[in-house]
Amino acid sequence: MSLLRINGVEARFGGVVALAGVTLDIPEGVIFGLIGPNGAGKTTLINVVSGLVKPTAGSITFGAEAGGPWPIASAVSRGIVRTFQQTRAFLGLTVRENLRIAAVSSPDPACIEELVDACGLAPVLDRVAGDLPYATLRHLGIALALALKPRLLLLDEPAVGLAEEEVERLGALVRRWHAGGITVLLVEHNVRFLMEMSDRVAVLDRGAVLFVGTPAECQDRQEVIDVYLGRRQADAAD
Amino acid sequence: MMDPLASSRHGFIRTVAAASAMLVAACAVSLQLNDYYLYVVTIGAIFAVLAVSFDVLLGYTGYLSLAHGALYGLGAYICAVLTARHGLPFWAALPVAGLATGAAGALVALLSFRTRGLYFAVLTLGIGLVGHQLFLVFDQVTGGVGGFVGIPGPEQPAWLPVSPVAYAALLALALLWVTFVAASLFVRSKLGAACLAVREDITLARALGIRVAAARLSAFAFSATFAGLAGALFAAISSFIAPESFTVLGTGFQLVALVVVGGMGTLWGPVVGAILLTALPEALRVASTYSLLAYGVLLLVCVIFAPKGIASLISAAVRRFRGKSKPAPDPARLRREATP
Amino acid sequence: MLELLPQQLANGLALGSTYALVAMGLTLIFGVLLIPNFAHGEFYMLGAFITYALVASGLNFWLAMAAAVVLVTGIGWIVDRVVFQPIGSAPGHSAAQGSGLSMMISALAGSIILQQVATIIWGTEARTIPAPMTGVIQTPYFTITALQLTVIGTLTAAWIAVWLVLHRSRLGLAIRATSQNRDAALLMGISMTQVRLATFGIGAALGAVAGALLGATFPIYPSMGVTPVLKAFVVLVIGGIGSLPGAIAGGLVLGMVEVMVAGYGASQFQDIGTFVILVAVLLIRPQGLFGRAQVER
Ligand SMILES: Nc1ncnc2c1ncn2[C@@H]1O[C@H](COP(=O)(O)OP(=O)(O)OP(=O)(O)O)[C@@H](O)[C@H]1O
Ligand SMILES: [Mg+2]
Numbered sequence: 001m002s003l004l005r006i007n008g009v010e011a012r013f014g015g016v017v018a019l020a021g022v023t024l025d026i027p028e029g030v031i032f033g034l035i036g037p038n039g040a041g042k043t044t045l046i047n048v049v050s051g052l053v054k055p056t057a058g059s060i061t062f063g064a065e066a067g068g069p070w071p072i073a074s075a076v077s078r079g080i081v082r083t084f085q086q087t088r089a090f091l092g093l094t095v096r097e098n099l100r101i102a103a104v105s106s107p108d109p110a111c112i113e114e115l116v117d118a119c120g121l122a123p124v125l126d127r128v129a130g131d132l133p134y135a136t137l138r139h140l141g142i143a144l145a146l147a148l149k150p151r152l153l154l155l156d157e158p159a160v161g162l163a164e165e166e167v168e169r170l171g172a173l174v175r176r177w178h179a180g181g182i183t184v185l186l187v188e189h190n191v192r193f194l195m196e197m198s199d200r201v202a203v204l205d206r207g208a209v210l211f212v213g214t215p216a217e218c219q220d221r222q223e224v225i226d227v228y229l230g231r232r233q234a235d236a237a238d
Numbered sequence: 239m240m241d242p243l244a245s246s247r248h249g250f251i252r253t254v255a256a257a258s259a260m261l262v263a264a265c266a267v268s269l270q271l272n273d274y275y276l277y278v279v280t281i282g283a284i285f286a287v288l289a290v291s292f293d294v295l296l297g298y299t300g301y302l303s304l305a306h307g308a309l310y311g312l313g314a315y316i317c318a319v320l321t322a323r324h325g326l327p328f329w330a331a332l333p334v335a336g337l338a339t340g341a342a343g344a345l346v347a348l349l350s351f352r353t354r355g356l357y358f359a360v361l362t363l364g365i366g367l368v369g370h371q372l373f374l375v376f377d378q379v380t381g382g383v384g385g386f387v388g389i390p391g392p393e394q395p396a397w398l399p400v401s402p403v404a405y406a407a408l409l410a411l412a413l414l415w416v417t418f419v420a421a422s423l424f425v426r427s428k429l430g431a432a433c434l435a436v437r438e439d440i441t442l443a444r445a446l447g448i449r450v451a452a453a454r455l456s457a458f459a460f461s462a463t464f465a466g467l468a469g470a471l472f473a474a475i476s477s478f479i480a481p482e483s484f485t486v487l488g489t490g491f492q493l494v495a496l497v498v499v500g501g502m503g504t505l506w507g508p509v510v511g512a513i514l515l516t517a518l519p520e521a522l523r524v525a526s527t528y529s530l531l532a533y534g535v536l537l538l539v540c541v542i543f544a545p546k547g548i549a550s551l552i553s554a555a556v557r558r559f560r561g562k563s564k565p566a567p568d569p570a571r572l573r574r575e576a577t578p
Numbered sequence: 579m580l581e582l583l584p585q586q587l588a589n590g591l592a593l594g595s596t597y598a599l600v601a602m603g604l605t606l607i608f609g610v611l612l613i614p615n616f617a618h619g620e621f622y623m624l625g626a627f628i629t630y631a632l633v634a635s636g637l638n639f640w641l642a643m644a645a646a647v648v649l650v651t652g653i654g655w656i657v658d659r660v661v662f663q664p665i666g667s668a669p670g671h672s673a674a675q676g677s678g679l680s681m682m683i684s685a686l687a688g689s690i691i692l693q694q695v696a697t698i699i700w701g702t703e704a705r706t707i708p709a710p711m712t713g714v715i716q717t718p719y720f721t722i723t724a725l726q727l728t729v730i731g732t733l734t735a736a737w738i739a740v741w742l743v744l745h746r747s748r749l750g751l752a753i754r755a756t757s758q759n760r761d762a763a764l765l766m767g768i769s770m771t772q773v774r775l776a777t778f779g780i781g782a783a784l785g786a787v788a789g790a791l792l793g794a795t796f797p798i799y800p801s802m803g804v805t806p807v808l809k810a811f812v813v814l815v816i817g818g819i820g821s822l823p824g825a826i827a828g829g830l831v832l833g834m835v836e837v838m839v840a841g842y843g844a845s846q847f848q849d850i851g852t853f854v855i856l857v858a859v860l861l862i863r864p865q866g867l868f869g870r871a872q873v874e875r
Binding site: 050072073088089093100101145148 | 441
Binding site for chain 2: 608614660661664665679680682683684686687688689690691693694695698801804805808811812815850853854856857861
């Protein structure tokens with residue numbers, strides 16, 4: 001049973017084709033990994049699904065409901081919630097105030113207490129978000145999204161810039177909420193983290209889906225290695 | 239044990255208690271004053287009403303409106319017309335003026351929020367100028383440049399045997415109390431949290447399902463409603479109003495100065511601003527050609543060196559006095575742009 | 579009715595030329611430095627008053643105007659240094675936030691300060707600069723005063739001069755590069771100090787010229803800059819922020835529309851008409867007629 005079906009979505013910005021007809025099926029209850037080189041269109045895909053960018057063509061179906069993508073407010077009320085690649089939180093406000101804002105449209109504000117513990121925010125509730133250490137800030141960004149009790153969580157490179165043990169903590173957090181019934185679309189450049197986390201993986205290149213399969217299959221495919229994994233290894237060798 | 243959303247009811251009750259104590263004290267002190275100082279108290283309180291409600295829009299929601307001088311005037315003229323021309327009692331005209339101005343404010347907001355940042359300020363500046371022009375142009379209704387004469391004062395109940403001047407001061411202080419409590423309720427409500435989100439990061443606010451349009455519309459309508467109430471009270475107790483009291487550069491700008499100098503984003507900061515910039519110069523009789531210049535200089539100094547105004551300096555001093563070593567939030571961050 | 583049209587077009591062209599002069603300066607400062615310079619109207623006002631003061635002390639009008647332009651250019655630099663630079667350079671403020679709240683508030687403060695200083699020096703009563711020329715040119719269809727013709731000529735000359743500076747000098751290249759992408763310009767070693775000095779200098783000078791010329795036709799008073807600067811913002815909205823041809827075309831269109839409204843309608847609605855246009859334009863296109871739509875990333 002697929003939760004999110006993306007049908008031939010195309011997004012152009014002037015002459016730039018960010019998405020050139022993407023079709024993807026994201027089954028309910030999975031962690032779905034999405035990789036691709038810089039500029040492949042991953043963030044744009046999240047923008048389209050979450051209603052921040054209108055696609056020039058194509059549609060999405062969410063659950064049993066066709067007719068998407070919806071404007072961002074209706075997407076959120078359907079349970080589609082996203083995080084941002086550059087962590088976004090309300091930097092001038094305290095963590096408590098941040099959570100108060102997330103509680104405004106949360107269907108179940110009581111869940112926030114649990115989130116605070118899980119994300120390690122309890123000691124910093126009265127600190128201004130902009131003063132938080134980077135890793136804590138990233139966790140706050142995810143906590144704000146989780147507070148809305150999404151059915152589908154779109155994570156845009158949550159692990160970027162985190163140290164190894166912080167990545168593990170993040171993975172545990174995502175797994176825990178996934179086990180609670182959330183489907184996750186995970187965009188990530190950290191390939192090892194992504195392969196460990198994901199049930200299924202898609203590879204995006206220049207706005208087109210190159211491959212969909214299990215992490216194991218993905219790692220064996222030559223074209224994937226060529227466009228992506230190979231480049232990563234070359235980068236690492238620099 | 240630490241409820242992350244720590245119900246702000248306790249804080250609210252404390253705020254109301256403090257505001258009530260201040261109200262009682264201010265009333266008690268006022269009754270000892272002579273007529274001139276009573277007038278100072280009245281004007282100071284009316285400007286404090288304007289400033290506190292304006293802060294809900296400027297400080298909490300992050301939008302600079304220059305239309306509020308005209309909205310204040312609208313409330314004043316509505317009250318004047320209803321009481322002087324149609325014989326309505328003041329207590330009936332006051333809520334009508336407030337609601338009608340709130341509705342007009344909502345209309346202005348619907349227009350203005352289609353734009354943002356600079357365009358928003360320019361558009362509201364234009365609307366403020368048009369409003370002032372309309373007061374001049376429709377002189378059959380408003381009396382034009384000569385002003386509106388003979389507005390009846392608020393009816394005084396028999397059980398309150400004070401002079402009319404003292405009664406005016408008490409009314410102004412009472413309206414300030416109402417405004418302060420209403421504003422506290424507003425900023426603690428879900429709408430208030432939504433407004434903060436709009437101010438801080440409108441895209442993230444949307445992504446978190448905040449209804450941005452509703453939030454900022456209600457902030458604008460809230461501030462307009464209380465501007466209308468303040469205008470109505472001003473009209474009734476001055477018995478004479480003229481368009482020159484409702485200009486963009488006079489009142490509209492003064493409001494910005496009161497709120498920024500006093501402290502955006504706190505409700506008591508604007509009260510301090512109103513006392514310091516309106517009442518104090520009057521009381522010391524230094525109000526003159528130099529007062530607008532002083533406003534300008536103070537505003538510039540504040541926006542550069544203390545963007546959260548006098549309120550932030552006072553709270554920093556209090557914190558230091560109490561010996562708490564909680565670091566003050568980085569002022570630069572507080573100055574960040576309101577709209578992306 | 580229709581036989582009045584050429585005359586009104588001529589009057590509108592002259593009035594629109596002063597709007598265009600003010601708008602050119604405003605659009606330059608906003609387009610290059612992202613500064614919403616509410617104080618721009620005060621450059622215009624000071625241009626008028628300084629010219630007035632020098633003429634009153636016996637100087638020839640044109641010399642007085644030249645001196646006023648030099649003085650107002652200096653004032654423009656001071657305003658930038660005192661009002662805008664402290665905010666632009668404060669930590670946590672990036673260039674992209676030029677349209678931010680504090681920038682607008684400080685611009686407002688600067689505007690009020692200059693107005694009040696002028697009030698203290700010259701008082702609030704309206705004054706006039708004695709007209710430097712009185713000639714009238716008659717054509718079969720309309721008459722135009724020599725002064726109106728001068729205003730139109732000045733706009734043309736100013737446009738050519740600014741175009742030459744922007745497109746034929748190294749500094750102009752730096753200015754254009756900055757308006758395209760400030761960070762890239764900085765990386766390329768462009769001196770922001772020079773760009774700011776040039777932009778504010780040119781902008782203030784254009785405002786002063788407009789003020790001096792208009793002061794020879796209309797009464798001058800300390801708050802005379804408010805309406806023109808607002809109209810210049812309207813022009814920016816119509817013509818597109820940062821576009822000089824847009825500022826000129828927008829200014830001329832606005833001038834003609836106003837003269838028509840005053841001619842065929844009621845003159846007290848002239849200013850209101852302008853703002854109705856503003857509201858209408860922003861309703862149809864919230865980012866301005868030619869503004870680029872911004873997309874969130
Ligand atoms: N709002 C926009 N306006 C113009 N071009 C855009 C916009 N958003 C994305 N693009 C372009 O679309 C392409 C895809 O960008 P996108 O951000 O989706 O890539 P990405 O896969 O997320 O890359 P990265 O790994 O660097 O985050 C890029 O060429 C980008 O420049
Ligand atoms: Mg991306």
